[in-house]
Amino acid sequence: MSLIEVEHLKYRYPATEKLALNDISLTAEAGELIGIVGKNTAGKTTFCQALVGLVPHFYKGAYGGSVRIGGMDVKESGVDETIRKVGIVFQNPFTQVTGSKLTVYEEIAFGLEHLGIARQDMMERIDHALHLLDIEAYKDRAPFDLSGGQMQRMAIASVIAMRPQVIVLDEPTSQLDPQGSEEVFRAIQSLSREGITVILAEHKMEKLAAYADRIALLHEGMLIDYDTPSRVFSRSDLAEYGVEAPIYTRVCQAIGFRMLDMDTYPVTLEEAQAAYEAQHSAISASSQEEQGGRYD
Amino acid sequence: MKSMSLYVERESTVHHIDPITKLVYIAAAIALPIILPSLHTAWICMLISFVILGMGRVLTRSLPIIGFVGFILLTVVIIQGFFHVGNETVLFRLGSWPFYEEGLLFAMGITFRALNIVGAFLILVLTTKPSDLVESLVRKGLSPRIGYVLSSVFQIIPQMMATVDTITDAQRSRGMETEGKLMTRIKAFLPLIGPVVLSSLIDTKERTLALQVRGFNVKGSKTFLNEEKMYRYGSAMRWSMLAIVIGAVIWRVIA
Ligand SMILES: Nc1ncnc2c1ncn2[C@@H]1O[C@H](COP(=O)(O)OP(=O)(O)OP(=O)(O)O)[C@@H](O)[C@H]1O
Numbered sequence: 001m002s003l004i005e006v007e008h009l010k011y012r013y014p015a016t017e018k019l020a021l022n023d024i025s026l027t028a029e030a031g032e033l034i035g036i037v038g039k040n041t042a043g044k045t046t047f048c049q050a051l052v053g054l055v056p057h058f059y060k061g062a063y064g065g066s067v068r069i070g071g072m073d074v075k076e077s078g079v080d081e082t083i084r085k086v087g088i089v090f091q092n093p094f095t096q097v098t099g100s101k102l103t104v105y106e107e108i109a110f111g112l113e114h115l116g117i118a119r120q121d122m123m124e125r126i127d128h129a130l131h132l133l134d135i136e137a138y139k140d141r142a143p144f145d146l147s148g149g150q151m152q153r154m155a156i157a158s159v160i161a162m163r164p165q166v167i168v169l170d171e172p173t174s175q176l177d178p179q180g181s182e183e184v185f186r187a188i189q190s191l192s193r194e195g196i197t198v199i200l201a202e203h204k205m206e207k208l209a210a211y212a213d214r215i216a217l218l219h220e221g222m223l224i225d226y227d228t229p230s231r232v233f234s235r236s237d238l239a240e241y242g243v244e245a246p247i248y249t250r251v252c253q254a255i256g257f258r259m260l261d262m263d264t265y266p267v268t269l270e271e272a273q274a275a276y277e278a279q280h281s282a283i284s285a286s287s288q289e290e291q292g293g294r295y296d
Numbered sequence: 297m298k299s300m301s302l303y304v305e306r307e308s309t310v311h312h313i314d315p316i317t318k319l320v321y322i323a324a325a326i327a328l329p330i331i332l333p334s335l336h337t338a339w340i341c342m343l344i345s346f347v348i349l350g351m352g353r354v355l356t357r358s359l360p361i362i363g364f365v366g367f368i369l370l371t372v373v374i375i376q377g378f379f380h381v382g383n384e385t386v387l388f389r390l391g392s393w394p395f396y397e398e399g400l401l402f403a404m405g406i407t408f409r410a411l412n413i414v415g416a417f418l419i420l421v422l423t424t425k426p427s428d429l430v431e432s433l434v435r436k437g438l439s440p441r442i443g444y445v446l447s448s449v450f451q452i453i454p455q456m457m458a459t460v461d462t463i464t465d466a467q468r469s470r471g472m473e474t475e476g477k478l479m480t481r482i483k484a485f486l487p488l489i490g491p492v493v494l495s496s497l498i499d500t501k502e503r504t505l506a507l508q509v510r511g512f513n514v515k516g517s518k519t520f521l522n523e524e525k526m527y528r529y530g531s532a533m534r535w536s537m538l539a540i541v542i543g544a545v546i547w548r549v550i551a
Pocket residue numbers: 013014016020038039040041042043044045046047059
């Protein structure tokens with residue numbers, strides 16, 4: 001049994017005609033980092049919110065199929081049960097600050113207080129979350145006084161402290177400056193290293209190519225592809241879905257550098273380098289042969 | 297960040313007293329002068345409130361507020377001194393206008409009682425963090441939702457003001473006049489309302505989602521990060537205040 005099992009998930013927002021999610025089925029194993037890509041209105045946010053039960057419980061609307069996390073049916077259990085297993089972080093760091101707490105430390109405690117976690121346990125979890133997100137230095141600051149990147153890491157820490165098995169991040173860096181984004185991506189990597197299952201909707205393909213185990217490509221509510229970054233980003237019809245492959249892939253595609261012994265293109269700088277070196281040594285080997293032949 | 301709270305951080309015994317005891321004090325300070333309506337109770341209670349403010353080392357902070365209220369009450373003294381219904385004994389004359397003793401005493405009663413109530417509230421407001429107050433109320437059974445609304449107001453309103461500033465700046469940089477005559481200001485204000493209201497509405501929806509996934513609606517009992525703030529003599533103080541109030545009632549009935 002996989003940790004996340006989505007079966008024939010269909011969803012339509014109230015008072016709309018179109019299906020926002022159209023027959024999505026996928027599974028993810030514990031510890032995987034899954035990227036969600038697709039152009040605007042592809043349904044990424046809707047899918048993310050379906051994993052925590054906000055879809056359909058918050059919005060209502062028409063729902064079909066099922067989402068199961070560790071065997072628990074999200075629709076039947078409701079949001080309040082599901083959040084014990086799945087945490088979600090939204091785009092805007094500002095609106096995730098509760099506004100009722102005076103320090104970062106207290107802010108992270110908010111969820112734990114509402115879950116009824118004992119005080120001692122609470123403090124251990126907060127300290128661990130602060131450490132993991134590398135924001136220990138700001139623990140006594142006022143939540144609204146942080147920079148965007150720090151605030152978003154505080155939001156992630158607040159969710160991590162609740163000890164979910166899965167954390168869903170919906171474009172967590174889209175409203176941050178480059179430095180803030182970089183901080184958040186580093187934080188996401190350390191979550192993944194801790195063995196937390198991460199679902200990450202993101203427009204920065206270079207990052208997904210480097211970190212994700214698998215990529216789900218959504219288009220108009222449908223799951224077009226669900227495969228490794230190399231295979232998804234090497235698709236020749238990617239542009240039709242409004243997704244741009246990582247820059248390395250596009251360059252290699254243009255000059256025809258494939259991965260060694262494979263029909264996919266490099267998706268990261270490292271892979272591009274390896275492909276280049278492989279090609280290069282092949283060329284110099286053959287030219288040496290030529291030269292060798294001449295002097296023979 | 298701008299803060300809405302009037303809390304003054306000081307090291308004093310009054311600061312250590314728990315918020316519930318301070319609330320009980322407010323109740324007692326309001327009740328006593330009503331139960332015993334003599335002028336003496338009024339000024340003694342007022343004096344006690346001021347002494348406590350002094351012990352909390354926040355008297356200077358309270359002077360502007362007390363001064364402001366006192367200034368308004370001065371008009372009561374003037375009006376009552378000249379026009380109180382039961383006026384008989386003339387104290388002095390201002391031109392041909394007589395100023396009466398009965399009116400003065402009546403107005404002083406009102407003034408002392410009002411300043412006493414203001415003082416009692418100031419003790420709470422100036423020496424207690426709003427978050428501590430809300431937390432102890434939630435512990436005593438106030439709904440955590442109401443508690444959340446109360447404590448978030450202190451931060452979210454300044455946050456909204458900051459949004460207003462940002463949008464004003466944006467509009468000014470697009471060449472809109474936002475300062476100067478009243479009419480210009482009003483004209484500049486109207487196009488502000490749209491973005492501010494809209495962004496607050498969006499914020500509210502997103503914040504509702506964010507709160508829900510942080511367990512805001514989870515049923516069952518809540519725990520608290522902070523240990524309950526207990527003052528060693530808190531309960532003794534509350535019982536003695538209750539005893540004084542009951543004593544006052546008995547006194548009133550038999551005397
Ligand atoms: N609250 C809502 N009510 C009605 N329709 C909605 C609502 N939210 C989203 N939709 C619709 O559902 C579809 C999927 O939207 P969704 O927000 O999931 O896309 P997305 O991939 O997250 O886009 P983006 O990249 O802009 O964040 C869109 O057609 C959108 O108009």
